[in-house]
Each structure stands twice: as C-alpha cells, then as structure tokens.
Amino acid sequence: MRIRELFPSETALVAQFYREAPDYWLLAEGRCDPPHQAAEFFTDAPPNCDPAQSDRLGMFIDQRLSGVADLSYGFPEPNDAYLVLMMLGPWAQGSGHGRSFLEHVVTLARKRHAARLYLAVLDVNPRGRAFWEREGFKPTGKRGQDKITGHWLERMVLDL
Numbered sequence: 001m002r003i004r005e006l007f008p009s010e011t012a013l014v015a016q017f018y019r020e021a022p023d024y025w026l027l028a029e030g031r032c033d034p035p036h037q038a039a040e041f042f043t044d045a046p047p048n049c050d051p052a053q054s055d056r057l058g059m060f061i062d063q064r065l066s067g068v069a070d071l072s073y074g075f076p077e078p079n080d081a082y083l084v085l086m087m088l089g090p091w092a093q094g095s096g097h098g099r100s101f102l103e104h105v106v107t108l109a110r111k112r113h114a115a116r117l118y119l120a121v122l123d124v125n126p127r128g129r130a131f132w133e134r135e136g137f138k139p140t141g142k143r144g145q146d147k148i149t150g151h152w153l154e155r156m157v158l159d160l
Helices: 008-020 023-029 034-043 097-111 126-134
Strands: 002-005 055-061 064-073 080-088 116-122 138-145 152-159
Touching: 002 097, 008 034, 008 055, 008 064, 055 097, 064 097, 080 097, 097 116, 116 126, 126 152
Parallel strands: 080 116
Antiparallel strands: 002 055, 055 064, 064 080, 116 152, 138 152
C-alpha cells in the first residue's frame, strides 16, 4: 500500500475510482456522478478553510487507486483539522487499510499542529460510525440535517 498526494490533473483518476466504488455516494447522495464529485474533491472545503491548503490523498494498492481522503485545516476552529472525506473501495476494506490510511491522515494533521481532528458521520452509515468509534473518535453532540439529502449527520472528534 502506498499513500500520496493527489493533484487536480488526476481528476479523471478520482472519477474512475468513484465509478468503481459508488457505494458511499449512493448512500450519501442517492446518486453517483463521478466527474462532478471528482471535481468537487479538489475544490471544496469547509467554511473558513483554504482549499489550496487541504491535503487530498490517494491510497494505492498494487498501483490501483483504492482510497481517497480529503483533509482540511481551520474548521471548526482555526487550530482544528477536518476530515471531509475518507473512503475505500470495497476491494480494500476489511484488511486494515482503513486504519493505516487514517494513521497517515492523523500524522499529517499533527504535523500541522492541529489540536483535534473532526469529521461528520451519516446516521445511515452504521459501518462507518463503528469504524470511527473503533479508531477513537467520540461524538461531540453536534448533529445536523443535510439540507439537500435530508440525512442526519453527527460530528465526531479525535483529540490529537
């Protein structure tokens, strides 16, 4: 397994990954639009975050893009990091790759002196929630409903 930065010039590679692993998008948004979602991967960021400062990562197994992560800095507080997205293809799940990928993300957040790492988990994603809890994330008590999909999300945090 190899983890490296992804670049906007690789939008087509991320779109192909989303085509091969649409499950999260179907769950979260009810549809998978790989070109649109891949473009957003490189341009979106939480409030008060500079997209140019985000870490956009690819996890490769045998040269195949098998996971992506988007880590932003400065949300919800200036000294926090926010894991906007971390997903693995079905072929990469269940063998410890998620934990290794998360360890890499945590290392990057610590290098940027983030005090906490936040994320939001969908209520309709109990497997995802179980993973985050196993990795030490705790509920913050902050919940919200996505205005577009209607899904409920809960913010979780890991003290760094």
